[in-house]
Amino acid sequence: MENWDDIRVFLAVARAESLSGAAPALKMDPATLSRRIARLEDRLGAALFLKSPQGYALTERGLRLQAHAARAEAALALVAETGEAERGLTGQIRIGAPDGCANFVLPQVCAAIQARNPGLELQILALPRVVNLSKREADMAITVSRPETGRLMVQKVTDYRLHLAQRRDAPVPESLAALGARAMVGYIPDMIFDRELDYLGDLGATAVPLASNSVSVQLQMLRHAGIGIVHDFALPFAPELTRVLTDQLSLTRAFWLVRHAADRRSERLNRFAAMLLAGLRAEVARLEAGRLTEGITRRDG
Structure with missing residues (x-):
């Protein structure tokens, strides 16, 4: 496997399908990303992307590398989680959601979970469209329809x-x-x-x-x-x-919680998903009963 930092850059560009789309998450400018991708392609002796004004599309070699790299990424995440069960959750988790849920339900739920896990950084991505999990726009998403396609884990919320x-x-x-x-x-x-x-x-x-x-x-x-x-x-x-x-x-x-199938073995994300499900169910019930001023039910689920 190549230098992991270069593979991380490759994965981000592959998922965003452009240098400008990958730049913010990597905290690098597009010119730097272009040099990094060119350097990786030179070392491998093959083009990984078809580059056009419309963006970066993976070549056949790029698709094969993406599959291997995604598996390595998941394995590294599992290693990083070793021993975390005894500690509070840490790191960044991004949740995509339609704006109704993102505005009126998720903030209270996320605040309660973060208060119990101070090392956790939670981000809510509110979009007037379906969040694209395959491009890793988010770690998990709340949807209003159960997805019918894709390699996904789906749980009904409420x-x-x-x-x-x-x-x-x-x-x-x-x-x-x-x-x-x-x-x-x-x-x-x-x-x-x-x-x-x-x-x-x-x-x-x-x-x-x-x-x-x-x-x-x-x-x-x-x-x-x-x-x-x-x-x-x-x-x-x-x-x-x-x-x-x-x-x-x-x-x-109904709301549905949708996750990457590749994250099935992630203890960290499984623990967070359980907290999120319990919090969302309790908060929707509380708000539907017209109780805005009561404290949110705080359970780990």
Whole structure:
């Protein structure tokens, strides 16, 4: 195996598919990365990437090296974890999540876990799209649909509920049929990245006059005007809003925890995943009950 630092650079560029994409995580500039990749290719006597203005694509030799390097990376991680079971978790863990979960649930859960593990650095990656685990954008991800493809470990986190909500001082519509007279708040239809986020069909609508690709922005819109579908766990953060027509429209969705299959033997990530699952389940239940001010349940799971 080549110098591990060079292999680490190779893996980062392979996953990011560009020098500029890999540079921030490695804390190196693209020019330095280009020299490092060229040096590795010279030593191996083969091109590892097809380079173009669109980015860096792996050659057949590069694909073979990536497979070997990824296995070596996983083995090194296992060695680094030796003895960690008796200590608190350490190092960096990045979690990808849709912005509803990232804004209203994950911060409290991560804060509680980090308080019990001071050597742990937790990062929340909130994106209006599905996080790409194969490119190592994150160590694990929360999704709203169960992945059907890929070498992944998938665990159901919990169900969560959504209802129509509006300002408390606004007139309550008599029925779903009366919603046409109100300004609806929701997702931008062509930017819905997961079918489970498409709520308009449940309302018989095709578009909304107040739209955003962000759940947090939608909630802020509703604090000023309109009516829209809101996560029950977000409502404690907007006390001026109230649920309406709950007997006529009630939606249930689920969160899933998705991880790399290669991390199955990682005791460190398994321990963290157990804490995360327990914390998320407790926090969603607490918020759905409308309890914002209570301390989060602190369990290792």
